[in-house]
Amino acid sequence: MLRVEGVTKSYPGADGPVPVLRGIDLALDAGETLALTGESGSGKSTLLHVIGGLDTPDAGRVVLDDVEIGALDDHRRARLRRERIGVIFQQFNLVPSLDAAANVAFQARLAGRCDPDWNAELARRLGLEAHLRKYPEQLSGGQQQRVAIGRALAARPRLVLADEPTGNLDEESGAAVLTLMLELVTETGAALLTVTHSRALAERMGRRVHLSRGVVSA
């Protein structure tokens, strides 16, 4: 379903381009879960952004359901993002001007496939029912993360990308949120790619790929 082929990416640095990804190959099937681990600066967030269509590779291809993301124009790529990909950021990055309920439903509505029942179920399962009228700034970190998960899954995307989804949570609530996330991803049949450097989190994924200095090492 997802194929990453020979992706390279570098960023401009003080002494010329700094290579971040040096030829990554990766594949992920529907329903599969994958942990992408690595040191800080190993390039895992960049890879996640490239896969999510938020950034473009210098070379190589990212193909999602036979569509090469890099070949799309801005408009089509945006559409792909809202319809097929759900992203869960480490900093949650909720839309600050919308309340919890609107945030959960936001992407699904943008994608034009809002399902109120599904939204309600998500809210219930994520334990957000009491907080739906609250704005992001009024929510705790755990609550915000759950809203972010809800938002990512509301549109039933083909691919869910998570960037250190529990990085800002304590161990206990982190584990609970993770369980919930895996459960929901599995139910929707989406593929899940999680970037993390938490061994505990990685252990719970179906597959693990280690990234070191921009190449897959194991």
Added chain:
Amino acid sequence: MIAAGLQALLSHWWRHPFQLVTLMLGLATATALWSGVQAINAEARASYDRAAQTLAGPARDTLARRDGEPIAQETYIALRRAGWAVSPLLEGRLDLDGTSLRIIGVDPFTLPAEDLPEELGQSGVDLSFLTPPGQLVVDQDTADRLEGTDLPPRITGRNVPPNAAYVDIGTAQRLLGRNGELSRLVVTGPSDLTAPPLEEVAPDLVREAPETGGGEIARLTDSFHLNLTAFGLLSFAVGLFIVRGAIGLAFEQRRPVFRTLRALGIGRGVLLGLLSAELLVLALIAGTLGVALGWLIATMLLPDVAATLRGLYGADVEGTLSLRPVWWLAGIAIAVLGTAIAAAGSLVQVARLPLLAPAQPRAWARASAATMRWQAVGAVLLAVTGLLVGWVGSGLVSSFLLLGSLLVAAALMLPIFLHAVLAGLARVTRGPLAEWFWADTRQQLPGLSLALMALLLALAANIGVGTMVQSFRLTFTGWLDQRLAAELYVTTETDAEGRRLQEFLAPRVDAVLPIRSADGEIAGRPVEFYGFAHDVIYTDHWPLIDQSPDVWTRVSSGQAVLVNEQLARRADLWPGDEIALPDGENVPVAGVYSDYGNPNAQAMIGLDRFDALFPGIPRRQFALRLDEGRVEKLTRALVTEFGLPPGNISDQASVKQFSLAIFERTFAVTSALNVLTLGVAGFAILTSLMTLATMRQPQLAPVWALGLTRARLARLELLRAALLAALTFVAALPVGLMLAWILLQVVNVEAFGWKLPLHFFPRDWLVLAGLSLLAALLAGLAPARRLVRMPPSDLLKVFANER
């Protein structure tokens, strides 16, 4: 420690040069507009003072002939030889290709040194001043203007009033062609012990006390200057919104630095001191810049102001600006004061900053229900106070207080209004993007509200002043058509010539209507009396705003008087009221006529009654009624056959043109200030949007990540700016109309003595609405373009782990 702390604080500006530029520009423009207006006012006042002094003696009595005729030189000699300490004066105007030069002829032998221009007193009068061809002592401006004329040689004097020349009395008589004539005699001191009383020596002279209080001109023009001051203040207020915005932002962004500094052991007091010092330095630099800019503005506007004052009040004001140290200091002081006002809130926040709260910058000036509640309360209080002042108080100052408080109240209400409108719009629109758009726009309001308030003020002022000027113009032109009904207006040199003229004209025109005027008093106020002959040009055309039955019959027969609107309003005299004529008889007021453009009180009465009241008044002015087509021929006949100088004949069209020209000039300055104020407001919007744009990424990035293109987001940003400007315009419209109403119905009455009807000019509003949209779009364009071209990596930084 202080140096290190200061470095930490100041480094902010290096990293955010745009903020620094915004702050400086805002402060500089605010100061510039304010001090520019002050400079204009100061220059004009200085000119009045000098003009008042010129009449040879700021505080000396003068002798003049009862009938206003020139004094014979023999009378002067007789008075001197009788022991009277008097000095002769001959004043007049010299026509020079369209303009005129005021000639002040003095006798340096008998006039005390302190009454002469400094240059005559100090550097010396030489023979060339006293003997033909003589010399003209003029100011630099006038000297430049007279370059190339064949007038006697000029010498430059610093204390000479604008557009005037001091000359020896002999030179004055020669230049003005008035040999043996004097206008007045200055009483330079007590007479000799043996001097007989005035009646014995010169029975036709009367002694007149000097004009007091800086002269009549200063009093008359007060309202004009107050108008300018009010505008300067408005511009300053608009500018302060920018400054407040910039300072607020800089403080917000430096909160973590403040906390770190405090944590590292810099006391609250020291921190506040450092910040104050920093602001003071910035204010001094920007203030200096602003004063220089203001000087530039004043230099550009002054010629128009001078023209206005000359046309409207006959006041001579110098066309160039002299630099006054006091004015520099005042300008810089106002910059510092403005900074202090703008920074007060931020400094208080720093003082209250808790040491251990999270060092995350709060969303800038976050909207809170509480803030808006306070603004609403403040607005209501201000509006009520303003209305009370306007209702209880009287005079121009209270009118302007009313205006000011209503304007500020309206500005304070603006965010609440916008909030309500946006909430309403959010309710009626559907779709996730729309919801997000409205919600996000509302959340941006606090950051933009200062700039929007500035825009509201500028727009309201523009609508208000524009409506006032247009309404005035409409009324004024209509009034001119009524008032200037005669085809020709003629002035003769002497009474005898006047009699001959009447004979000459009798067979040639439909009617010769004498006009005579004299100074008198009604209800203790100086009033100009006009005597007029009964004619249809009065009964059919004269612009009466209030009248009793048979008004013209009663007035022309001398049984009643007409008063102008100024007098009616000032002395509260309306049809039915009685006034005492100078001979003591009481007559009723039969009607009130509008008399725009005249600062003085006036009354009209039938010619016979007038002649009985004021015997011996010159009979030299006539209005002529004749067929339109014969005007040109008659004018030629008057010049060639009768020998009247062309300058003594004015036809209706040229008088109208002249009056309208004066009118346009009067409001040229107002319009210029209006445009400048609007410019400042536009600048406020620009800087606010650009500042906000730098902080928009955290809000825009998630939406982008969730599947919107940057181009679409940019379009939405532009739409938002336009929408806010449009909404602000909608709010400004009623405020502006209220302003216009107050200007026409209250301020005009106080300032000039007339009330004007309010007219609406929707086309002007459309233009203005278009302009404000354009300004907002232009202001939003740069941030929008930047957003479109922003590399994704910049947006991705928002999501980066390492934050």
Added chain:
Amino acid sequence: MRRRTLILGAGATLAAGPLRAQGFAGLGETSETFAQPSPDTRLVFPGDHAPHPAFRIEWWYVTANLAAADGTPYGVQWTLFRSALAPDGPTDGWGNPQAWMGHAAVTSETRHLAAERLARGGIGQAGVTVDPFRAAIDDWALEGPSLTDVTMRAAGTDFSYDLRLAAQGPFVLQGDEGYSVKSASGQASHYYSQPFYRAEGTLRLPDGDVEVTGQAWLDREWSSQPLDEGQNGWDWFSLHLDGGEKLMGFRLRGTGPDFTAATWIAADGTPTPYPDGAFGAEPLETARVAGRDVPVVWRVTLPDHGLDVTVRALNPECWMPLAFPYWEGPFMVEGSHSGGGYLEMTGYE
């Protein structure tokens, strides 16, 4: 001479006044174009009572030593200065280049009242005519059928006087036939006097009117030249001696030695001029007047006539606080001779 002094004096006075006329101050530069005094000129009366407009400076200068019926002494001054801004120009109208200045004063033992007038010629405000004689500025006038019989009037805001002057002797030519030398380097003026007026009339003072009688002295002088450069002040004396003789003497002070000159006038009017050094004037006492020390008691000598007298000012406060300030007042004479007279002093700073 008296008032050669005033060649400078009058110029300076006008210059310090409202005019500050450069034409006045530039005396030395333009004097070439003015007429110059000449030893060959013979004075003719009454023609020379009239103005000499071709000369730069001229005056009609009267002082009177008077007494009330009870013997209370008074002094009166009446002066008309003419100063030409140019040697020629229109006689009528404002363009006339003649400037006129009047000084008047009344002095008693306790009071000194003074006034000043400025005017220009050509408009009837000031001027001098000979037949009938009239020298006037504003309401001040010296007028009569002729200069030997005139009334003299002047007024200020706090005083006035009205005197009749009748000459009891001839006009007296000073110096060499009316050519009076003013310095070792030869500056000179035309100068004659009428020292024999009998005066009577009324003074109007703040205390009331006073009838007075006494003697008066007229000086007429004209020239075009300034003082010598080194000369910076003068002391000028006119004495009416009880025997009927008159003495005019002056001392010009400067950086160099003083220059003195004098004329002894016999009771019949015969003058004897004395060159530099014959006449002596030596200050004995000074008084503090208007912020400066001014000699008010003098020893005056003319050994040739056995004259050695003490001259004592009637009132030390005879300051003329005018545009160009100076001291002028009456004095009493005691010693080898007795009588009265007038003293003028300038240049005391």
